[in-house]
Amino acid sequence: MRDFIRFIIKYHFAILFLIIELVCLLLVFNYNAYQRSTFLSSSNALTGGIFKSYNAGAEYLMLREINEDLARENAYLRSRLPESFRASKDYFTLVYDSLSMQEYIYRSARVINNSTNKRFNYLTLNKGRLNGIEPEMGVISNKGAVGIVKNVSDNYSTVISIINTRLKISAKLKESGFFGSVEWDGSSYQYVYLLDIPRHAEVNVGDLVVTSGYSSIFPEGILLGNVENVELEKGASFYRIKVKLSVDFKNLSFVEIIGHSSVDEQIKLEKETEDD
């Protein structure tokens, strides 16, 4: 102890200098927006760059599966082409008018960071504000819904994934049309829970659970998963339905971000109604 004090006395000038200089630098970073943002963004650029190159490697290893997925999606999309429908002139007419304007716009992006083992899981995508991404947009993969965009920077965006206990998504049973909300309980990344389905609804194991389209974030009918098992506690009036997610969050590389072109209009109208 005495040595320690002697050391401090001997070097008090240098120690005091370091302390005061540290205080100064703290002031600089806390109260000067420019230095702070440079400091933060350089660290972000570093982490972003590391994630990106890590991902480039990981993606290469998963090429086979990605190819399969893309091929499957291609096949599905081909089946939706006009050529794959039989044109029956008797009752089918295509009218190009302004009423059938495009409602949802899709932009593809790559997942460059992803977590599944926390309570609050987020993804990072390689597109941001410059690519037209905005907060509150829905994110889906070719297998189903993934999450909702939380924050965007110029070139990156973060997404709250469905397996985040802070996120609730409005969903419904595809067969019967009963709707409720999907929540994650924080345990397994493969399962979420569908709540608020009344007990008189008919639910079978294997039923598809899709987005309801009420929230204006996702279009109606995006797949979430299928019913794994159905619980009904004694005296409860709502089911607690365990849903196996269709998206494998451990294996996610390409996603699509959904922009809703008339979202402002819908929210404005809903707010007006609430205020009345």
Add this chain to the structure above:
Amino acid sequence: MISYLPRYLFNFVFFTLIQVLVLNNIQLSGYVNPYLYVLFIITLPFETPGWLLLLLGFTSGMVVDLFSNTPGMHASATVFVSFLRPYVLRLFAPREEYQPGTIPTMAYYGLGWFFRYAAILVLGHHLFLFFIEVFSLTHFFSTLLRALSSTVFTLLLIIVAQLFSQGKKQGR
């Protein structure tokens, strides 16, 4: 030591006011911003203890910061200069040591000694300040150029200020 107090109090207020009211508004061709207030630290008495030196450095920098709305930037540079000062003084100590009752000014030790001594400290201050201000190495040489040209200009002002105080002293 106490007898120095009014003189340095005046120096402190005077240089700070000159700095924030006049010199902060001068920006010659985007490269040159003189920072005369360092002269306060430079001319403090030889016997000033280290801790006081650092605290005075912090205070003078902080006051300028408050006026120019850049908390911590000038303070960190002046603290750095206060830290350098004892070592620079030791480096330039004359053969017969510093005389008691003198202060490190041009009047006592001549233009040559004072210029070398002040040049190192001002250069240290300006380099530190400009690099903290830019806070990146991307424009390294343009920052370096700004620091160097400002150093020249500040030194010029310092010499002029010293000549003035010298004249006053001889007049008395």
